[in-house]
Amino acid sequence: MGQSNVNLAALIGSRICHDLISPIGAINNGLELLGMSDDRESPEIDLITESVENASARIRFFRIAFGAPSNTLMGRSEVITILRDVTSGGRMTVAYGPMDDQPRWAVRLVFLAVLCLETSMPYGGRIEASCASGKWTITGHAPKTNADPALWAVLSGAEPDGLAPAHVQFALLPAVADDAKRPVTCDASENTLTIRF
Structure with a gap:
């Protein structure tokens, strides 16, 4: 996937998320008004x-993961809030390690890696994101993983032939990382999955 295609896909993602968040916010405001009535229970x-x-949380997450990258800094509290909201009520938890602000493009890579791990952890588990000396490690721990070898080969540079829409993150992560001059490496075992860039 060429850089121009990646950028175009990111702009499309940003546009969709931007256009959807407004009506969802309006619905939420309407629900708050209904909640003030006698029938609040x-x-x-x-x-x-x-x-x-849930929809609002997913859109905020997707806006970063699939939206246009930038050098704008994202604070730890914003990233943690998005990750907490998107995993709320599910079988997955995400621990985000960096204490300092990170550029949005780096958080985008983290979110794409989280999506890859989530796909390969069908029974849930814990994902940990850490950064040391500018190098990111995203690790998934689960009672049992299900890492499709064909999908994980795409992370390592194989052609994404016949990729399903639910698996687009496996093609997008290495393409976006390549644009940032960050090669992706990955390892998979029965209980642990790791993506580095």
Whole structure:
């Protein structure tokens, strides 16, 4: 995937996320108003509220993962909030290590790596993201992993033939990392998965 295609895909991702976050925010505002009424204990309202919160969290996450990269710095609290919200109620937790601000393009790579690990950890688990001397290590720990060899080969540079839409992160991560001059390496075992860049 050439750099121009990666940039175009990122702009499309940014546009979609930007256009979706506004109506979802409006729905959430409407739910807050309904919550102030006498019928605030309605299970239907609770279900809709939970769904809107989940959708909002996914869009904020996708806006970073699939959106346009930049050198803008992202604070630790913002990254942790996005990761917490997107994994809330699920079987996956993400521990984000860096204490200092990180450029958005680096956080983008982290989020893409998280998506790759999440795909390969169907029973849930814990993902840890750390950075030492500018080198990132994203490690997934799970009772049992399911790392598809064909997908993990794409991370190492194999052609992404017949890639399903749910697996686009496996092709995008090495392409984006290559643009940042950061080769991707990965290891997979029964209980641990690691991606480095």
